[in-house]
Amino acid sequence: MCERRLDFTSALYLGLRHPCHELAPWPALTLGKPAALEEVPGARAVAHDLAQLQGCAAATLLPSTLHLFWDLFGMLAGERYAVLVDEACYPVARWGAERAAALGLPLRTFRAATLAGGAAWADATGRRPLILADGYRPGRPEAPPLALYAATAARYGGLLVLDDTQPLGVLGEQGGGSVRAHGLQGMPVLVGASLAKGFGVPVAVLAGDAGTIARFEAVSETRLHASPPSAATVLAAAHALRLNRERGDSMRGALARRVGQFRAALAAQGLQVEGGAFPVQAVRLPGWMRLGDVHEALRRDGVQAVPQRRNGTARLTFLLRADHTAAEIAQAAATVGHHLKELA
Structure with missing residues (x-):
């Protein structure tokens, strides 16, 4: 059994970890009061910087995307929308949409090819389309046609809501995510995202036009009834944004090189990899090969990957990071190739 572990299960794409000695000190983790009464020191400045990074007019912080989408769809449920949910949408944002449906909004799922029909259906019922989609869904070769989604929302006076957790920090100018990418x-778009992946901070941000963000803060239930992000979390977010300004492009360049190296090494062994240029890379297994056997063989050789099964197909998924070395990528690719041939 290998003693050294190569971890490909962490979504800290840029390799940011924010140990306490790198952060400014904080006098208390929490103020003991909700954000509706008083913001955690530094939260407004971080939200402002995140809005600018994402190409939006304003932003606000929340403890998680679950808080964010619960509140957002609770607010939007009071308007004459019909909810159109991309069938590939991540569960947390979908739960928010389902709350809006429970509060009375009609809901349908769609694919890119059927969005126009869904928007026309909403219009025919006297409602505006409220389109929910991921900025990027790992495993897909490319992002959904977000410009088409936004244009469709604008045509009918509707709104596009994005879960941009995967792209933020990784895609777009300076890692600003899908609005910039x-x-x-200037389109009717609201963006919810966690910083926990690209920026390594467990906090969420809702960004959009200033009027909507102000209204959200005024009616948010979790800003009133739940604890806000901790002081340490806000400091870590400020630290992440500073590092992004200083060397974010360098980290994204290193990450892109690791993705290219991994794909090329597996292709050289005749193995097909899904995931495009995004740092979530999946190796599809033959139907007769047992996922558990391959996963355990890799684990014994010190390579940790994520075993997944989607639509009846087994995959081993590798989450690549900017702080993986070229030698680690080469070792992982060689180990995968070895065991797939051994178990064939």
């Missing part, structure tokens, strides 16, 4: 500035 797809040129959606």
Whole structure:
């Protein structure tokens, strides 16, 4: 059994970890009061910087995307929307949409090819389309056509809500995510995202136009009834944004090189990898090969990957990071190739 572990299960894409000695000191973890009464020191400045990074006019912080989408769809449920949910949407944002449905909004799922029909259905019922989608869904070769989604929302006076957790920090100018990557500035778009992946901070941000963000803060239930992000978390977010300004492009360049190296090494062994240029790379297994056997063989050789089964197909998924070395990528690819041939 290998003693050294190569971890490909962590979504800290840029390799940011924020140990306490790198952060400014904090006098208390919490103020003991909700954000509706008083913001944690530094939260407003971090939200402002995140809004600018994402190409939006304003932003606000929440403890998690669960808090964010619960509140957001609770607010939007009071308007004449029909909810259109991309069938590939991540569960947490979908739970928010389902809350809106429970509060009375009609809901349908869609694919890119059926969005126009869904928007026309909403319009025919006297409602505006409220379109929910992920900025990027790992495992897909490319992002959904977000410009089309935003244009469809604008055509009918509707709104596009994005879960941008995967792209934030990784895609777009300076890691600003999908609004910048797809040129959606000025479109009817609200962006919810966690910083826990690209920036390594467990806090969420809702960004959009200033009026909507102000209204959200005024009616938010979790800003009133739940604890806000901790002081340590806000400091870590400020630290992440500073590092992003100083060397974010360098980290994203290193990450892109690791992805390219991993894909090329497996392709050289005749293995197909899913995931495009994004740092979540999946190796599809033959139907007769047992996922548990391959996963355990890799584990014994010191390579930790994520075993997944989607639509009846087994995959081993590797989450690549900017702080993986070239030698670690080469070792992981060689180990995968060895065991797939051994178990064939």
